[in-house]
Amino acid sequence: MSGSSGRVLWRLLPILLIITALFSLWLSTSREGLDIKPRTVVLDELEESVEPQADIALVRDDQQIMYYGIHVDKVYELSLQSRTFSADGYVWLEWSSQTQRLMVEKGIPPGRLIRLVNRIESWDSTFEPVTDEPVTLSAGRYYQRYRFSSRFYDDEVNFHRDPFDALILPIVTEIAPDEMSNKYEQTLLYPHHHQNGFLGMSGDLSGYQLKGAVLKSYIHRYPSKFGSWYQPEQSQARLEIIYRSDYWSAFVNWVLPLIIVMSVVLLSPAVAGSLGDVRLAIPSTALLTLIFLQQAYHDDLPSLPYLTFLDQLFACSYMIAMGLFALFTWGTNVYTKAKDDEKAAAMERIDKVDFIFQCVSVAAFAAVAVLTWTSTY
Incomplete structure (x- = not known):
């Protein structure tokens, strides 16, 4: 050279x-994918998926409808390192007399209707019905409210644009009894038609600007048959609280x-x-x-x-x-x-x-x- x-x-x-x-x-x-949400995982030839639930107008005759609402009083103790946060609030359900007959027939108490999917540290959390028995409404409908105070895992973290990122904190509930899964008379969760006020006065989070909250319904298909012959699918409800960092x-x-x-x-x-x-x-x-x-x-x-x-x-x-x-x-x-x-x-x-x-x-x-x-x- x-x-x-x-x-x-x-x-x-x-x-x-x-x-x-x-x-x-x-x-x-x-x-990098534009949507990093892990919605589908393949394990041992069985798929786990969380897919959007069909419109309420498409509900079949062999399926039950249960309306839900979620209100969060306060959000606190956010940890980005562990991807966790704490929240206190209420979940309520409203269902028909037909669903009530199913619950009585299967021996399902109100406390076993739903569970908090992304709750962690259950030993130091609360999730309990406000009343021992559901309240009877007009037209033969039933209503039950639950109080929760727990620490939750955030599965919606996306730091691709950090430090100019949006933070989504989800609270996920799901139908708990197997008798209400796709194996039997499946019960589907849909947002309550009178749902309002997702967040209380303490919904603000230090260091972030609150942009809003939205309710979404999904079908959660499990990756295991749990020793049975069918792969269960449960209706799932999510409240996603959306925060955004201050750009300046x-x-x-x-x-x-x-x-x-x-x-x-x-x-x-x-x-x-x-x-x-x-x-x-x-x-x-x-x-x-x-x-x-x-x-x-x-x-x-x-x-x-x-x-x-x-x-x-x-x-x-x-x-x-x-x-x-x-x-x-x-x-x-x-x-x-x-x-x-x-x-x-x-x-x-x-x-x-x-x-x-x-x-x-x-x-x-x-x-x-x-x-x-x-x-x-």
């Missing part, structure tokens, strides 16, 4: 590093420090090429600063199988800082080895490569930000 070819490769090395980083980050984001606060806390560090990095080529020691110290210091920033960012997050939006920016920043270090190493060697009458030409060449690197770096950082953000829609 000739000397001129070697110099060309050294000049192109920072640009090649940035292009490689941009391609790898784009490839990693493009492989997230920007100031996490993105702004990163932008400041990278601004210093990208302005460092303006330092005279003759000051090699000063130039080499800037990317080294920036790398350490970036590492500490990212570690502090992950202190409150669980281990994730993917990169968040901010992680992608950190990865791109690492590559730019490494490329800048390689560029300054090349520039220092070129200036040091140049003869006295060639130093001006060497400085001009170094400045030209520095300017190209700055332009490519800014374009790469912006491209990574745009591609990462748009790929998570």
